[in-house]
Amino acid sequence: MIWATIIMALREIRRNTLRSALTTLGIVIGVASVIAMVTLGRGATAKITQEISGMGTNLLIVAPGSDRRGPTAASATALKLDDANAIRRDVQAVAEVAPTASRGVLAVFGNKNWNTVANGSTNEYFSVRRYVLAEGELFSEAQLKGSLACVLGATVRKELFGALDPIGASIRVGSAACLVTGVLVAKGPSTFGQDQDDFIVMPLLAFQRRISGNTDVGTVFVSAKSDQLTIKAKQQIELLMRERRHIAEGQANDFMVQDMQEISSMLGRITGSLTALLGAIAGVSLLVGGIGIMNIMLVSVTERTREIGIRLSIGARGREVLLQFLIEAVTLSILGGALGVAVGLLASFLGARALNLPFAVVPEIIGVAFVFSATVGVAFGFFPARKASRMNPIEALRHE
Amino acid sequence: MTSSAPGAAPLVELRAVSRIYGKADSEVRALDAVSCTVEDGEFVAVTGASGSGKSTCLNMLGCLDVPSAGEYLFRGVNVGALTADQLALLRRNYLGFVFQGFNLLGRTSALENVELPLVYRRLGSKERRLLALQALEEVGLRDRASHTPGELSGGQQQRVAIARAMVSKPQMLLADEPTGNLDSAKKAEIMQLLVKLNQTRQLTIVMVTHEHDIAQYATRIIVFSDGRITDDRKIGR
Numbered sequence: 001m002i003w004a005t006i007i008m009a010l011r012e013i014r015r016n017t018l019r020s021a022l023t024t025l026g027i028v029i030g031v032a033s034v035i036a037m038v039t040l041g042r043g044a045t046a047k048i049t050q051e052i053s054g055m056g057t058n059l060l061i062v063a064p065g066s067d068r069r070g071p072t073a074a075s076a077t078a079l080k081l082d083d084a085n086a087i088r089r090d091v092q093a094v095a096e097v098a099p100t101a102s103r104g105v106l107a108v109f110g111n112k113n114w115n116t117v118a119n120g121s122t123n124e125y126f127s128v129r130r131y132v133l134a135e136g137e138l139f140s141e142a143q144l145k146g147s148l149a150c151v152l153g154a155t156v157r158k159e160l161f162g163a164l165d166p167i168g169a170s171i172r173v174g175s176a177a178c179l180v181t182g183v184l185v186a187k188g189p190s191t192f193g194q195d196q197d198d199f200i201v202m203p204l205l206a207f208q209r210r211i212s213g214n215t216d217v218g219t220v221f222v223s224a225k226s227d228q229l230t231i232k233a234k235q236q237i238e239l240l241m242r243e244r245r246h247i248a249e250g251q252a253n254d255f256m257v258q259d260m261q262e263i264s265s266m267l268g269r270i271t272g273s274l275t276a277l278l279g280a281i282a283g284v285s286l287l288v289g290g291i292g293i294m295n296i297m298l299v300s301v302t303e304r305t306r307e308i309g310i311r312l313s314i315g316a317r318g319r320e321v322l323l324q325f326l327i328e329a330v331t332l333s334i335l336g337g338a339l340g341v342a343v344g345l346l347a348s349f350l351g352a353r354a355l356n357l358p359f360a361v362v363p364e365i366i367g368v369a370f371v372f373s374a375t376v377g378v379a380f381g382f383f384p385a386r387k388a389s390r391m392n393p394i395e396a397l398r399h400e
Numbered sequence: 401m402t403s404s405a406p407g408a409a410p411l412v413e414l415r416a417v418s419r420i421y422g423k424a425d426s427e428v429r430a431l432d433a434v435s436c437t438v439e440d441g442e443f444v445a446v447t448g449a450s451g452s453g454k455s456t457c458l459n460m461l462g463c464l465d466v467p468s469a470g471e472y473l474f475r476g477v478n479v480g481a482l483t484a485d486q487l488a489l490l491r492r493n494y495l496g497f498v499f500q501g502f503n504l505l506g507r508t509s510a511l512e513n514v515e516l517p518l519v520y521r522r523l524g525s526k527e528r529r530l531l532a533l534q535a536l537e538e539v540g541l542r543d544r545a546s547h548t549p550g551e552l553s554g555g556q557q558q559r560v561a562i563a564r565a566m567v568s569k570p571q572m573l574l575a576d577e578p579t580g581n582l583d584s585a586k587k588a589e590i591m592q593l594l595v596k597l598n599q600t601r602q603l604t605i606v607m608v609t610h611e612h613d614i615a616q617y618a619t620r621i622i623v624f625s626d627g628r629i630t631d632d633r634k635i636g637r
Contacts, residue, residue, distance in 0.1 A: 004519045004525070008519075011508075015507055306503065307505055309503070310503045310504075310505065310516075311516070311520075312464075312488065313462070313464060313491065313497050313503075314491065314492065314496075314497065314516060314517045314520065314564070314568075315488050315489065315490075315491040315492020315493070315495075315517060315520050315521075315568075316488060316492075316520050317484075317485045317488040317489070318484060318485065318488070319485075320520065393464045394459050394464050394465060397464075397499065397503065
């Protein structure tokens with residue numbers, strides 16, 4: 001009976017090909033956009049994860065403040081150079097330590113100027129952050145003791161010097177003149193489109209004296225001796241910092257030690273919720289598609305009143321008429337769902353290529369899309385089907 | 401469906417059946433305390449002016465409608481006490497319908513139209529096809545099995561409709577102006593087919609018609625007027 005009803009439904013759908021196609025269009029678009037959003041979102045997450053592991057899984061970032069929101073975050077005291085030195089001295093699991101202070105500056109060379117970020121740090125900054133020198137040299141011992149010198153990120157070099165040779169040139173950073181000693185190899189933009197090469201590095205002491213005017217260190221970048229030692233280094237740094245900052249037992253940290261896994265999972269949460277949001281918006285179009293199906297099914301029921309009368313007169317029970325129309329609606333929406341999966345996969349494949357993301361198919365979402373479109377069919381097909389099943393056979397037969 | 405042996409109770413028995421539409425002041429008595437009995441094998445023509453209640457009576461006999469008052473016994477079973485689903489099962493298993501407007505499913509082949517009642521009786525597709533082809537054979541349209549109603553003449557469509565009514569081997573065939581939409585040559589053709597079914601299969605037929613000459617094909621004529629039976633007589637063919 002079910003099988004015969006499904007065949008009848010398919011025949012009815014084929015009989016009105018254009019109308020059926022238009023009916024399912026809403027579902028097709030809905031399912032396709034859900035699939036495309038989720039697939040692209042998953043691709044973005046995969047790329048970010050990949051990028052972060054490229055930054056080094058042994059990287060730790062120490063910064064003041066708390067990852068919990070609240071009044072303590074604003075009032076947390078800044079780190080100082082001594083903190084970095086203490087980490088370097090007391091934590092055995094640590095390989096390199098790069099205390100870093102940052103500020104937005106205007107860099108000027110000749111008639112060109114460029115807004116960028118100046119980082120005051122040490123030579124260890126480059127190895128911890130995995131930047132490689134393209135030309136020139138890092139800072140000399142003398143420069144590190146306080147004279148003004150700088151290494152340029154690839155973007156700054158391009159903007160200020162173009163084709164000219166920057167090594168040995170003098171640029172103005174903020175109000176200070178500064179000798180260019182080296183240029184870095186470009187890393188390229190991150191997944192979020194952030195330029196990872198738009199900055200200047202200068203010795204920390206000179207930076208503090210001439211640019212920031214204080215002895216604060218915003219961030220300490222630390223590399224652990226190995227990937228396996230990362231968690232241990234993190235725990236040791238936390239203990240040390242609690243002691244140095246006189247945090248009583250039971251009180252929360254007023255600083256953060258982030259490892260890359262943490263950052264990766266944080267970014268994962270961000271892209272995850274973005275994906276969910278986009279998916280939900282796409283889900284609304286599925287709902288609209290469902291209403292489209294209900295519309296057409298209602299029209300169809302009215303149009304086929306006489307057919308319903310015939311079926312009732314030859315002994316169809318109300319529930320059998322209901323089943324017929326319900327199966328028609330579900331078949332329509334499942335066909336739409338299948339088409340939507342195909343369109344969505346194609347769209348996300350093309351989108352992934354255009355956005356330079358990995359094409360990460362999520363098998364579950366295909367199942368979910370199917371179940372959802374079938375549910376839409378049942379939910380929005382039920383009302384018209386019930387209307388059909390409750391018809392009075394005499395009146396239905398008389399209907400013109 | 402009934403505990404008594406087949407034939408023990410009359411096929412159809414109406415006991416003071418009334419069918420009232422509307423309420424109170426504006427009520428219309430389409431049937432007014434009608435009583436009659438139809439036995440197996442009869443060919444009854446129900447005639448009368450339009451609005452006389454003959455179609456209401458046919459709907460009642462066909463279990464599409466139930467009495468407002470009185471009792472309709474089908475093989476001894478009180479139809480008025482049945483649920484909508486039980487009425488549907490009764491139609492499915494014991495009754496066949498033929499309408500003035502043929503009422504075939506459009507854009508559906510003659511074969512599939514004839515198979516339809518068997519779908520609801522849950523027969524397998526092979527058995528359905530076999531029985532439907534036999535029924536089409538009986539009405540002389542086996543070679544038109546794959547044609548849709550649009551490709552058939554009015555007379556052929558009505559014969560497909562008769563095949564559809566017959567395919568489930570009903571105990572009673574209800575025909576509502578079966579020749580109303582046909583020219584006289586086709587009328588005779590359809591009536592001869594009905595007479596043949598009545599004679600060879602002992603099929604009980606109740607037919608509503610307003611045409612005097614069509615009524616003459618029957619073995620009994622019941623005349624309705626204002627919801628009442630005014631004449632009821634057997635005739636020879």
